[in-house]
Amino acid sequence: MPIDSVFNAEGLFISGTIVLAIGLVLALVVHIVNIHKVHRLMGILQRKTVSKPNLYKEMTVSQGTNFTALSFSSWILLFVAIAFLYLLVPTVLPFSYMDEAELASNPMGFFIFGSVIGLIAAIVIFFMDKLPEDRRELRLTELYSFYSISKGSKMMIGLTIVFLWVSILLSAYLGTIYPEESITVELACLGLLLVSTGILVMPIYKEAWEARR
Amino acid sequence: MNRKLICILVIFAFLLSVQNVVGPATKSAGSSGGSGGGGGGGGSKQVTLESLLKSIQDGKKSKPAKFEELRTLLWKDPITSEEYKMPTVLMKYEGNNTTVSRNQPLEIITVATNNNPLEMRRMLDLYLEVKEPGSDKYERINSWPEKIQTNEYNEETNTTLRIWGMLPSFAYLKNVGVVKVRANISDGVNKWSTTDYKDIEPPFYSELVFNVTNSLPVMSNFNITPSGLVRYNDPIEYKADIADADGDMLNVTLHILDENGIELRNETLNIKPGPVSFKANEYGFFKEADAGKNFSCYYSYDDGIDFVSKDPVEPLKGPDIRKGPKLSVEKLEFSSSSENYYWWESYGFKVRAKNLNPEGYDVAFTLSTRAGNNEWNTVETKTVKIGPEPTEIYFNKTNPFKVTDAGQTFYYRVKYSEYDQTGKDSMEQTGTKINDKVVPYKIYDGIMILNLLPLLILITLIGLFMERTLKKGEEAHEHSSGKSREQGKAQKKSGKSIADSIANLLRRG
Numbered sequence: 001m002p003i004d005s006v007f008n009a010e011g012l013f014i015s016g017t018i019v020l021a022i023g024l025v026l027a028l029v030v031h032i033v034n035i036h037k038v039h040r041l042m043g044i045l046q047r048k049t050v051s052k053p054n055l056y057k058e059m060t061v062s063q064g065t066n067f068t069a070l071s072f073s074s075w076i077l078l079f080v081a082i083a084f085l086y087l088l089v090p091t092v093l094p095f096s097y098m099d100e101a102e103l104a105s106n107p108m109g110f111f112i113f114g115s116v117i118g119l120i121a122a123i124v125i126f127f128m129d130k131l132p133e134d135r136r137e138l139r140l141t142e143l144y145s146f147y148s149i150s151k152g153s154k155m156m157i158g159l160t161i162v163f164l165w166v167s168i169l170l171s172a173y174l175g176t177i178y179p180e181e182s183i184t185v186e187l188a189c190l191g192l193l194l195v196s197t198g199i200l201v202m203p204i205y206k207e208a209w210e211a212r213r
Numbered sequence: 214m215n216r217k218l219i220c221i222l223v224i225f226a227f228l229l230s231v232q233n234v235v236g237p238a239t240k241s242a243g244s245s246g247g248s249g250g251g252g253g254g255g256g257s258k259q260v261t262l263e264s265l266l267k268s269i270q271d272g273k274k275s276k277p278a279k280f281e282e283l284r285t286l287l288w289k290d291p292i293t294s295e296e297y298k299m300p301t302v303l304m305k306y307e308g309n310n311t312t313v314s315r316n317q318p319l320e321i322i323t324v325a326t327n328n329n330p331l332e333m334r335r336m337l338d339l340y341l342e343v344k345e346p347g348s349d350k351y352e353r354i355n356s357w358p359e360k361i362q363t364n365e366y367n368e369e370t371n372t373t374l375r376i377w378g379m380l381p382s383f384a385y386l387k388n389v390g391v392v393k394v395r396a397n398i399s400d401g402v403n404k405w406s407t408t409d410y411k412d413i414e415p416p417f418y419s420e421l422v423f424n425v426t427n428s429l430p431v432m433s434n435f436n437i438t439p440s441g442l443v444r445y446n447d448p449i450e451y452k453a454d455i456a457d458a459d460g461d462m463l464n465v466t467l468h469i470l471d472e473n474g475i476e477l478r479n480e481t482l483n484i485k486p487g488p489v490s491f492k493a494n495e496y497g498f499f500k501e502a503d504a505g506k507n508f509s510c511y512y513s514y515d516d517g518i519d520f521v522s523k524d525p526v527e528p529l530k531g532p533d534i535r536k537g538p539k540l541s542v543e544k545l546e547f548s549s550s551s552e553n554y555y556w557w558e559s560y561g562f563k564v565r566a567k568n569l570n571p572e573g574y575d576v577a578f579t580l581s582t583r584a585g586n587n588e589w590n591t592v593e594t595k596t597v598k599i600g601p602e603p604t605e606i607y608f609n610k611t612n613p614f615k616v617t618d619a620g621q622t623f624y625y626r627v628k629y630s631e632y633d634q635t636g637k638d639s640m641e642q643t644g645t646k647i648n649d650k651v652v653p654y655k656i657y658d659g660i661m662i663l664n665l666l667p668l669l670i671l672i673t674l675i676g677l678f679m680e681r682t683l684k685k686g687e688e689a690h691e692h693s694s695g696k697s698r699e700q701g702k703a704q705k706k707s708g709k710s711i712a713d714s715i716a717n718l719l720r721r722g
Binding site: 062063064065066067068069070071072073074076077080098101102104105107108109110111114115118119122125126129141142145161165168169172173175176177178179180 | 556557616617619620649650651652653654655656660661663664665667668669671672673675676677679680681682683685686
């Protein structure tokens with residue numbers, strides 16, 4: 001990508017999308033690396049091989065019911081917000097919800113679209129929870145159980161619901177004006193998504209940062 | 214036979230003498246060089262065809278008397294006069310009935326019997342001749358003779374035959390009646406006809422005599438559409454079926470009669486057997502002045518031989534032309550509730566019509582629209598009394614378009630139950646491009662709040678439900694140690710209501 005195009009509005013949108021994708025994938029990798037490091041460290045300290053189920057049992061920290069429920073909602077909302085930004089109107093992808101004109105013009109079309117995406121995300125998260133005990137690091141439902149999260153961080157994670165809802169609202173606005181476009185609103189949506197994603201994966205990066213120190 | 218044998222022996226002797234007397238020195242088959250071949254004197258020389266011919270040519274000049282003698286010896290008389298037997302050639306027909314229709318397939322055969330030995334036989338030329346009804350002379354069917362070669366006779370019976378494929382039936386005849394068929398034969402010397410033979414027994418004949426008949430065409434399934442009262446310029450069609458067993462080209466004439474049974478006009482079609490159709494508009498059978506009149510019709514037809522002058526005998530009734538208005542239609546327009554031309558907006562259409570005659574008639578107007586290349590969609594039908602004063606027909610507040618029409622140019626059409634001044638029964642106009650916008654709501658519309666707020670609530674509830682189902686919050690530690698399962702079982706046993714569970718959930722910090 002030429003450097004000049006990065007700084008125009010469309011370039012910013014594409015760059016932001018790449019950052020979002022990298023941020024999420026990198027968080028997954030860093031999370032796995034974090035767990036692996038702890039596992040190795042425990043083996044060294046105890047001078048014996050520690051099984052992964054035992055490691056997870058020792059590592060797990062209770063984060064509270066309300067926070068956990070909020071974090072689940074935040075993650076589902078994150079996937080819905082991503083779908084609203086990228087699938088509601090054609091932005092990066094050539095197809096969109098607007099191709100289904102009958103549904104798009106339905107009075108409850110946005111609710112139907114968001115609900116379907118939300119339910120799919122919930123089902124995927126739910127079934128990921130059924131992964132084997134030695135693969136618990138891949139369970140999104142237990143992501144925050146492996147990290148110590150401050151009250152402030154919890155509040156921030158809770159606050160992502162607001163950011164993401166605003167992002168969805170702005171995406172819905174883009175849907176209502178389609179085929180007109182508003183790159184400003186698209187960038188605002190993307191910004192809110194980036195901020196929310198950053199907050200949601202912040203404990204992972206924070207742990208990795210602290211471990212490095 | 215003796216003469217033949219003597220002849221061959223003489224030729225053989227002559228060949229031997231010629232070889233010794235006048236033949237040039239010939240090379241032996243084994244010799245390869247010029248000098249090597251001369252050493253075998255006293256042995257027999259091999260005769261080639263070329264050397265024999267050369268010898269004869271030389272002999273013709275040097276010994277003309279001997280040459281004449283040789284020619285006399287070799288000459289074979291082309292006609293073996295007294296022993297040659299005339300071949301017998303007869304017509305053969307294996308059909309049971311000699312009364313045949315024109316299109317009936319026939320198999321006319323000529324059988325030749327030649328009892329001469331092969332070397333005495335001569336090639337026969339056959340000509341088939343037909344005498345048509347009313348004619349006093351035979352016409353030759355084949356311009357080139359059908360040849361029977363000397364070697365094609367059956368070895369046991371000495372017979373051969375010819376099936377005359379060029380005369381498969383008498384469909385070509387223009388008249389029917391008695392048809393005679395014979396064959397003329399020539400062996401190069403003699404000429405004779407099959408009619409020369411007398412007292413022949415079937416299936417052999419000296420001449421075939423057929424009584425050829427014609428099948429009369431038959432008409433059926435008479436119909437005039439549409440039935441009932443029609444307008445003079447409606448697509449009126451006279452239909453029927455005509456059959457002819459001979460498959461002839463037929464002339465079918467439709468006769469149209471007025472109310473007094475007087476023929477107004479007629480039209481003729483030259484067709485093959487099958488459906489018959491006369492379209493009134495194509496021939497301009499009826500004019501505006503015929504409104505209010507009743508007509509009838511009948512057909513006449515022929516196959517070139519037989520003629521049917523009236524079918525059905527009692528003329529068919531119809532069509533009955535009804536009176537109607539002489540419409541003048543103009544100014545077909547549309548309007549939209551806004552200049553945005555969104556698909557969801559209401560559109561209005563109007564057209565102006567009047568009757569050019571003084572009466573008033575009920576006329577049905579049907580509005581249809583289509584977007585792009587889609588099918589016409591009927592929007593509304595209105596029946597309005599149209600008199601001499603111009604009347605505007607309105608189609609107000611219609612919603613003719615669907616979301617899939619967005620972004621396409623629309624067309625609108627009003628169809629009327631009568632014909633207008635141009636002879637058409639509809640008027641069509643091009644509208645404008647429908648706005649591309651798909652979603653008919655604004656972000657601040659109540660419906661959008663109804664969409665997005667429940668969505669937020671639903672997702673929050675899904676999060677709560679998942680947490681309560683998976684118990685990942687407070688019991689994360691216990692989950693792995695198996696306590697959560699025990700607790701879960703205990704909870705199930707306690708039999709708490711759903712309301713209690715929700716209240717509990719909300720109380721938790």
